Amino acid sequence: MSRVLVPLAVLEGESVSPGLVDLLAPADVTVLGYHVLPEQTPPDQARVQYGDRATAALETLTATFEAAGGAADSRLAFTHDRDRTIDRVAEETGSQAYVLPGIAESIDRLLVPLTGDVAADRVLAFVADLIGDREIGVTLFLATDAEADGRLLLEEAAETLAGRGVETESTLVVSEGPLDALGGRAFDALTEDAAAHDAVVVGERAPSLQSLLFGDEAERIAAESVGPVLVVRHSEDSAAASEP
């Protein structure tokens, strides 16, 4: 099974809930403890003062994942830029996905949005690998302005997962306007659905003007639903190409 990166603001006491630990049990987990500093402070200065405390917290977290049966290791980073650090460490560890931890007691059903320009194949393969032979259901979600194409895509996706023994349902939202504008109908429908599920798996998108203005889509979903959000990364090639 592939590697999943779990970035946590360790020094702010961010932790993982039992549902997420169970969900990630089949995966190799790298816990990335990070601490974001304002630019006045050299990262090394924070490491000198808080390194030990952070390392101790990370050991506890790593042990939690190991107790659930998976292999887990940890990295600790002091940074001015959280997203850059997550990107770099995910790249270096070859992680297929990273997690916005959220809170879930147990995870029985995943929401998997396929809206827009995401690598559906990678997302579905990751979901199937993660679920394995466990009793976890999937709701596929698609918002589109082309109903027929959308229905076809959902059917193909459902077949792919069914072929791996995963039970699926589908939600199709036909929308006229722009598909993922903040507060648009499609996004509202998605966050409503997300709140009704234990966790969400999304494909990473290239940064856009919209994500610069309103924040990353995955983070907006995480903010709206309480549960964990797993972000399946770009393939290595496209990730390297997006490096500024």
Place this chain on the structure above:
Amino acid sequence: MDTDTPRGGGTNVDNEAPRIEPTVETDAATKTEDAELERTLGLAGGLAIGIGTMIGAGIFVFPGLAAGRAGPAAAGSFAIGAVIALFVALPASELATAMPKSGGGYYFISRGLGTLAGTVVGLSLWLGLVFATAFYLVGFGYYAVDTLAELGIAVGNGWVIPLALLFGAGFTVLNVTGTENAAKLQNGIVALLLSILTFFLGFGGLDALGLVGEPAAPERFAPFGAVPVLTTAALVFTSYLGFAQIATVAGEMRNPGRNLPLSMVGSVVIVGVLYVATIFVATSAFGSERLADLGETAMVEVGRHYLGPIGAVAIVFGGLLATISSANASILSTSRAVYAVSRDALLPRWASRINLRYGTPHVALGLAGGPILALTATGRVTILAEVASFLHLVMYGLICVALVALRRDEPTWYDPDFRVPGYPVVPAVGAVASFGLIAFMQPTSQLIGVAVMVATAGWYVYYARNVTLRGVL
């Protein structure tokens, strides 16, 4: 925390040893045994730090003062400053790529020349930044008063110092509590400043060359002779202190082998060209006597001369932004300077503590804030600027010496990505010019500078004479 094992040699009076740990440097991060330190600054960020620190003083405060001393040849003084800065920026770039760590000039000198030189430079650098910040704040005070005047509120120059003090205190508090990412703001300010200046210089330059507008009365280039050109160069050298600030964030710069030399040399070249052009345009607008009468905010009248009220408002606004960005960048650097020496046990370790709530170095910022305000209260623009230059020039000269010392018996760890062209001439010229420029300062400034250095050497003897840093990486 005092739990991890230090490896540096010797201990200070408080029984603390330098904290030196093996690290692996990559282009994206510094990896220590237990943690990674992200490199987050790019080339644009480096240039913004350099230009943002430098531009406030050079263009917005000095033209009047410099023209009064040297006449139109003040442009030559700025050019001399730029050349000296370049001769130092090149060796500094080589050392920075060999040791891409926070601490900058202090780090190179303590590793290349030993603890005594390191202590003197480290503490002098801190004080130099304190003097520079006070100087920028006074400059800010003048522009604040002029801004009020443009808004129709004439308060008079009696308000310069109170306003400078108020904002100095404000910046200090802001730096302790502010956790927003001001780097992006700084980039924006620098971009805005550069566009204001380019527009102004483009128009003023055409006018000055006699292509548009009325021809100006010609004036002798160097009415007071050559010596004032050099003393003026010593005064205005404060306008070039920013490139060394880039070295202090070397540990946070991405792809340091490329970005450090480019941003250090690039920022000196960019601001050097801007300065020389500005002085040329300013001295073409008015005679140098008139400029001298206009004092610290002479540029406002130059703007009014070329572009009418809009020009005056643009320059006043630019001057406010530029002095703010210079003052703020320098206050930030003071805390890095304190951290660099206290990590090496040359100051008590508590001086570099940060608070978990804001993540800011509140002790170091507070330590700098008091002296900055005291110096600002004196309001002595030229003394503040010269002492700041003095203390930086000593460091620049020693950077060049450290480069030669390291190159002569190249240690195995010494592997810079960038090597100075024209070695050993460039560092030799850099060292001689840096020390030489000090000779042209006012006696008062020289006295204060020497007193600071003697005091820091005394601190070394009392506090840290058993600490060894030479060649300890």
